[in-house]
Each structure stands twice: as structure tokens, then as C-alpha cells.
Amino acid sequence: MNAPGGFLINLFITQEEAREARENLEQNQLLMASLDAEIARAQAALDQLVSQRSQAQKLLESNSAPSETEARAIREIIISKETSMERLEGEISEARLALESVALRRAQAGEESGLAPDNADTDIDGARTMLKGLLTERDQTHHALEAHRALLSPIRRIPHEVLCEIFIRCLPKNAYVEASVTQCPLLLTQISSNWRSIALSTPALWASITVNLSIKSCLPNPCLIQAWLARSGSCPLSFHIAESIRKDFYDPGMITSASILELYAPHYNRWQHIRLEYQDWRIDTGFATLPCDAPPQSLETLHLARDFWQSSEQAQLSLMLSAPRLCDCTWISNTDLGTFRAPFPQLAKLFLERPLYSDDFMHILNDCANLEACQFLVLASSPSSNVARPLSPFVLRHNLRTLDLTADLFGRLFSQLELPCLRELSARRYDIVPHPAPVWPHKEFMSLLSRSKCTLDALSLSDMDITPNQMSDCLRHTSASLQKLILTNDRRLRHTIVNDDVLRLLTWTRPDPGGTQVNICPRLSVIRLWDCHSSTDGVLADMIESRWKAGDGGPDEMLSIAFLMLDKTFVEDLRRLDVLNEERIGVVIVRREPLVP
Structure with a gap:
């Protein structure tokens, strides 16, 4: 007989049994419904975890910031991983203890019976396998934990504009960027797709490049240079072309600076900082492809190095030199810069590696009213003899801050200058041929300092025959401001600038109310003595040590760098200077063999 609901009812059971069967059936139905609901919730949770894992995996593969x-x-994943790490560390500790216990029991059994149990090696192998598995699982969990922690790193939340600025500040400090995969900007394109996209869309990263040309290669190749230029947008351009090709090995199919300059010619008005270096003046520079109606409007720095310039290039050279914003010019050539329309009045820096006569030097300084730093090679003598030209009567007052002067005779030059703003002075003798009279014009130099009333920060003298007494006078006069002292000589001169007296003058001593020692140069931080000193062993170390360690009553600024050249006979000096360098790096010593008398 069929009961309602389609279930088969046994006619031989009682009504009580039938009621219990129906109640059991209802309970089973409720239980099944509850299980189905639990399964649904579990499936939903699993789907959510899978979705979270997928999203996390996508984030791990990018540099995007999570929502x-x-x-x-x-x-939540990090908390779970940290919990797993704690559990694994505990299990690893237990596994190590178990392995040690098994190994100990094996050793004890071997000592007692002379033979290890049959199952001892098996137990040890099993314990090692378990420990290895736990260590592997811990390493994987730790890797995943660190990866998920990195997802919450603040750098992922930095706006693109800020990240662009950070990228720009990662560029090398030098003015012209090398196209290297180990340096920015190319390095930035290899981190992630997001960083690559940002780097490629930041024009300022691609506004500078260095190109090296030889008979064998062009680095980087022209295709990359074109791509570099395309990425630079409308930014001002800086580029350095170094051509080391000689005409004797020139091939018509060879890539030269002319080929590279053609790529930059369409961007002529974006040129800002340019450095062009040529090895052979007979090879075409490519200047003929440049515009000839106006100078580059953005040009600020121009560095040109070439033995001679051809007449066909003079028009374009004059245009470049007349750029309205040009303020930094370096001219390395045997061709006279005065041949072109050099913008002397507007220049702030001018470096010339072409010999000038003293009158020309004075005229250039007079024309360069805004000049702050310059480097000149000046010949005071006439072209045909070693006799100086007549001295001009006037004294030129100029606001130069840095003067790098190479000359054969300095007296007349120092006598004609008044430099109240001078902070750095470098004087270098043009040749080391012995003169019948001293080259160093001490009287004129001291008059220059007194007349100028300048505060000299750096003094560099090369191949000068200044005496130790004269050097002491210079140090006393510049004592309050001097920070850098560089004294170098050609070894063949065998000339002594620094002796015991000079070193003791520079040696810092504690203030003594009753003493007569006066400390000088309290701000001296850099010193270089190169083939110019002769002293008693240990006196040099006394001076360096007195300025190397901080202490009460010490100088205003400790000595930070010392470049020294010493004979191996200075045993005490070398030993003590090495000890100072171990305490604080900064003492650079070149050891050499003593000069043969």
C-alpha cells in the first residue's frame, strides 16, 4: 500500500513504528539540507580564496597598488602565512630533536652491542627526510610571506608623477648618460611592465646620451639613438659624441660623428649641453647639415675638442658660439677662438687649451665681465724669445671665483689682476725647464692677495719653485679660509716646498695660554703633497694625526682626505699613517723608491 508522498508502507509495522520512521526521515531530510548549505558555504569560501589567490598572484606579477x-x-593571507611559519618552526624543532634522539640511540646501541640495530639507519633516513620536507615547506612559506608583504609596500602606492620624479633623480650624476642596461634609464625598463611603461613615457629620462665612435663600432647603434631621441619628447637635449677615428683608417661606409649629427640636426633648437670630441680634423664633422640661419636657442654648454677647424665649418661654429643662452664654453683646439664670434660678455665659464699671450688673456678677461670660472694657458714671453713683453700699465679688477692658470711666467699676470671674489686658485708652470731666475713670483702673489682681499678656499700649485718660507707666508695669509691645499711637483725638479718648519706650522696643538704656538688653517680638510716635501721621519705623521682625530680644542674641521707620496725610508711616517687609515679611511699613500742622488 502506498502512503501519501509516494513512500511504500509496510503493512506489518505498527502505527508507532511508522511514526518513528517518518520522524527519522524528516530528521534525515533536515540533516541533508544542512549539509547542502554547509557545502554551499564551503564552496563559496573556496571560490573566494581562489579569487583572492588569483588577484594576489596578479599583484605579485606587477607593481600596481592593491585596492x-x-x-x-x-x-589575511599574511596572517595565515605567519601562523604557518610559527607552526613549521615548532615542527622543525621537534624534527631536529627527533633526529638527534634517533642518532643518539643508534650510537648508544652500537656502543653496547658493537652493532647498530637493523632499523637504525632506516629511522635516521626517515627523520632526515621529514626534516628536509619541513625545511623546504618553511622556505616556500617564507618566500610567499615576503612576497605578500611586498604587495603592501608604500612604493606601490606612489603616484605615477612622483615615481617619474624619482626615476629622473636616479639618473647618473654625470652630464651625459651611458646607454647601459646596468644604469638608468635602461635599467628601469627591466624591473616590471609598469615601471617600463612609466620610464618609456618620461621624456626627461631620455634627454641625454653618450655616443662612442671607433673604426669598429658605434655605441649605442644609430637605431637606439633614434629611439632615444623619439622618447625625449620636447625636452632640451644633452649629448656627447666621442669620435676616435683616424683618416688613415677611414672607410666610406663607416659610421662617423657626421652620421650621428644628422640624427640630431632636426632637433637643433633643443640642444642644451653639447660635448663633441674629434681625433682627426680631416674627417667631416657633419656641421654642414646644421641650420645656417640661426643659432641653437637653448644651447647653454658647448665643449669642442679638435686640432683644427676647416674654413667651411666656420659659419656653423660662429652660429653655435653666438647662441643667446651659451654660458659655458670649452675650446680645445689650435684654431684661435677669436676667429669666431665668441660671446665673451655672456660667458660664466671659459676653458681654453690654446696658448694665449698675456695681452690677449687680459683682453679676454676684460671682455668677459660675467666670467666666474676660467682655465687658460698664458705665455708671458714673446714668440721668438724668452723675454717678457712690456708690462701693461693698468690693473684689471674682475669678479672671478675660480682661476686655473698655466703659464711660463706668473709675475706680470699677478701684478695686473685684482680678484676680490676669488675662491679657488690653481697655478701650474707651463714647462719644467730650469729658469735662470725663480719662476714663483712671491712678492707679486702676496700683493695680489692683499690687493684683492679675497677669501681663498682652495690653493693648488704645480711644478712651482716656491720655497718653504714663502709657502709658510701663503698659509698664514690664507689661514682663515683655506680648505684645500694641493702641492705637486715633477720628480725631476727635486724641489722642496714643504719641510719640517711648514709641517710643524700646520700641526694643530691644544690652545695653551702661556704658549707661543699659533694654530693656522682651522678649516683645512683636504691636503695633497706630491713630490714636494722633505722632512724628518715622523713629522708628517704628527701633522696629519693632529688634524685627523676630533677632540677638545681641535680644528674647526677635521682633515678628511690626505694624498701623500712617500719614500720607503719614511718608516715611522708610513707606519703611523697606515694606523690612521685603519681608524678612518682617507689617507692615500703612494710608496716609491728613494731618488738616486
């Missing part, structure tokens, strides 16, 4: 929802899910 708030994703960040919450990542924090």
Missing part, C-alpha cells in the same frame, strides 16, 4: 579590498585579503 582596499585586496589589501584586506592580502593581510
Whole structure:
């Protein structure tokens, strides 16, 4: 007989049994419904975890910042991983103890019976396998934990504009960037797709490049240079072309600076900082491809190095030199810069490696009213003899801050200058041929310092025959401001500038109310003595040590760098200077063999 609901009812059971069967059936139905609901919730939770894992995996493969929802899910994963790490560390400790215990029992059994149990090696192998598995699982969990922690790193939340600025500040400090995969900007394109996209869309990263040309190669190749230029947008351009090709090995199919300059010619008005170096003046520079109607409007720095310039290039050279914003010019050539329309009045820096006569030097300084730094090679003598030209009567007052002067005779030059703003002075003798009279014009130099009333920060003298007494006078006069002292000589001169008296003058002593020692140069931080000193062993170390360690009553600024050249006979000096360098790096010593008398 069929009961309602389609269930078969046994006619031989009682009504009580039938009621119990129906109640059991209802309970089973409720239980099944509850299980189905639990399964549904579990499946939903699993789907959510899979989704979170997929999202986290995508974030791990990018540099994007997670949303708030994703960040919450990542924090939950991190908590789970940290819990797993704690559990694994505990299990690893237990596994190590178990391995040690098994090994100990094996050793004890071997000592007692002379033979290890049959199952001892098996137990040890099993314990090692378990420990190895736990260590592997811990390493994987730690890797995943660190990866998920990195997802919450603040750098992922930095706006693109700020990241662009950070990228720009990662560029090398030198003015012209090398196209290297180990340096920015190319390095930035290898981190992630997001960083690559940002780097490629930041024009300022691609506004500078160095090109090296030889008979064998062009680095980087022209295709990369073109791509570099395309990425630079409308930014001002800086480029350095170094051509080391000689006409004797020139091939018509060879890539030269002319070929590279053609790539830059369409961007002529974006040129800002240019450095062009040529090895052979007979090879075409490519200047003929440049515009000839106006100078580059953005040009600020121009560095040109070539033995001679051809007449066909003079028009374009004059245009470049007349750029309205040009303020930094370096001219390395045997061709007279005065041949072209050099913008002397507007220049702030001018470096010339072409000999000038003293009158020309004075005229250039007079024309360069805004000049702050310059480097000149000046010949005071006439072209045909070693006799100086007549001295001009006037004294030129100029606001130069840095003067790098190479000359054969300095007296007449120092006598004609008044430099109240001078901070750095470098004087170098043009040749080391012995003169019948001293080259160093001490009287004129001291008059220059007194007349100028300048505060000299750096003094560099090369191949000068200044005496130790004269050097002491210079140090006393510049004592209050001097920070850098560089004294170098050609070894063949065998000339002594620094002796015991000079070193003791520079040696710092504690203030003594009753003493007569007066400390000088309290701000001296850099010193270089190169083939110019002769002293008693240990006196040099006394001076360096007195300025090397901080202490009460010490100088205003400690000595930070010392470049020294010493004979091996200075045993005490070398030993003590090495000890100072171990305490604080900064003493650079060149050891040499003593000069043969």
C-alpha cells in the first residue's frame, strides 16, 4: 500500500513504528539540507580564496597598488602565512630533536652491542627526510610571506608623477648618460611592465646620451639613438659624441660623428649641453647639415675638442658660439677662438687649451665681465724669445671665483689682476725647464692677495719653485679660509716646498695660554703633497694625526682626505699613517723608491 508522498508502507509495522520512521526521515531530510548549505558555504569560501589567490598572484606579477579590498585579503593571507611559519618552526624543532634522539640511540646501541640495530639507519633516513620536507615547506612559506608583504609596500602606492620624479633623480650624476642596461634609464625598463611603461613615457629620462665612435663600432647603434631621441619628447637635449677615428683608417661606409649629427640636426633648437670630441680634423664633422640661419636657442654648454677647424665649418661654429643662452664654453683646439664670434660678455665659464699671450688673456678677461670660472694657458714671453713683453700699465679688477692658470711666467699676470671674489686658485708652470731666475713670483702673489682681499678656499700649485718660507707666508695669509691645499711637483725638479718648519706650522696643538704656538688653517680638510716635501721621519705623521682625530680644542674641521707620496725610508711616517687609515679611511699613500742622488 502506498502512503501519501509516494513512500511504500509496510503493512506489518505498527502505527508507532511508522511514526518513528517518518520522524527519522524528516530528521534525515533536515540533516541533508544542512549539509547542502554547509557545502554551499564551503564552496563559496573556496571560490573566494581562489579569487583572492588569483588577484594576489596578479599583484605579485606587477607593481600596481592593491585596492582596499585586496589589501584586506592580502593581510589575511599574511596572517595565515605567519601562523604557518610559527607552526613549521615548532615542527622543525621537534624534527631536529627527533633526529638527534634517533642518532643518539643508534650510537648508544652500537656502543653496547658493537652493532647498530637493523632499523637504525632506516629511522635516521626517515627523520632526515621529514626534516628536509619541513625545511623546504618553511622556505616556500617564507618566500610567499615576503612576497605578500611586498604587495603592501608604500612604493606601490606612489603616484605615477612622483615615481617619474624619482626615476629622473636616479639618473647618473654625470652630464651625459651611458646607454647601459646596468644604469638608468635602461635599467628601469627591466624591473616590471609598469615601471617600463612609466620610464618609456618620461621624456626627461631620455634627454641625454653618450655616443662612442671607433673604426669598429658605434655605441649605442644609430637605431637606439633614434629611439632615444623619439622618447625625449620636447625636452632640451644633452649629448656627447666621442669620435676616435683616424683618416688613415677611414672607410666610406663607416659610421662617423657626421652620421650621428644628422640624427640630431632636426632637433637643433633643443640642444642644451653639447660635448663633441674629434681625433682627426680631416674627417667631416657633419656641421654642414646644421641650420645656417640661426643659432641653437637653448644651447647653454658647448665643449669642442679638435686640432683644427676647416674654413667651411666656420659659419656653423660662429652660429653655435653666438647662441643667446651659451654660458659655458670649452675650446680645445689650435684654431684661435677669436676667429669666431665668441660671446665673451655672456660667458660664466671659459676653458681654453690654446696658448694665449698675456695681452690677449687680459683682453679676454676684460671682455668677459660675467666670467666666474676660467682655465687658460698664458705665455708671458714673446714668440721668438724668452723675454717678457712690456708690462701693461693698468690693473684689471674682475669678479672671478675660480682661476686655473698655466703659464711660463706668473709675475706680470699677478701684478695686473685684482680678484676680490676669488675662491679657488690653481697655478701650474707651463714647462719644467730650469729658469735662470725663480719662476714663483712671491712678492707679486702676496700683493695680489692683499690687493684683492679675497677669501681663498682652495690653493693648488704645480711644478712651482716656491720655497718653504714663502709657502709658510701663503698659509698664514690664507689661514682663515683655506680648505684645500694641493702641492705637486715633477720628480725631476727635486724641489722642496714643504719641510719640517711648514709641517710643524700646520700641526694643530691644544690652545695653551702661556704658549707661543699659533694654530693656522682651522678649516683645512683636504691636503695633497706630491713630490714636494722633505722632512724628518715622523713629522708628517704628527701633522696629519693632529688634524685627523676630533677632540677638545681641535680644528674647526677635521682633515678628511690626505694624498701623500712617500719614500720607503719614511718608516715611522708610513707606519703611523697606515694606523690612521685603519681608524678612518682617507689617507692615500703612494710608496716609491728613494731618488738616486
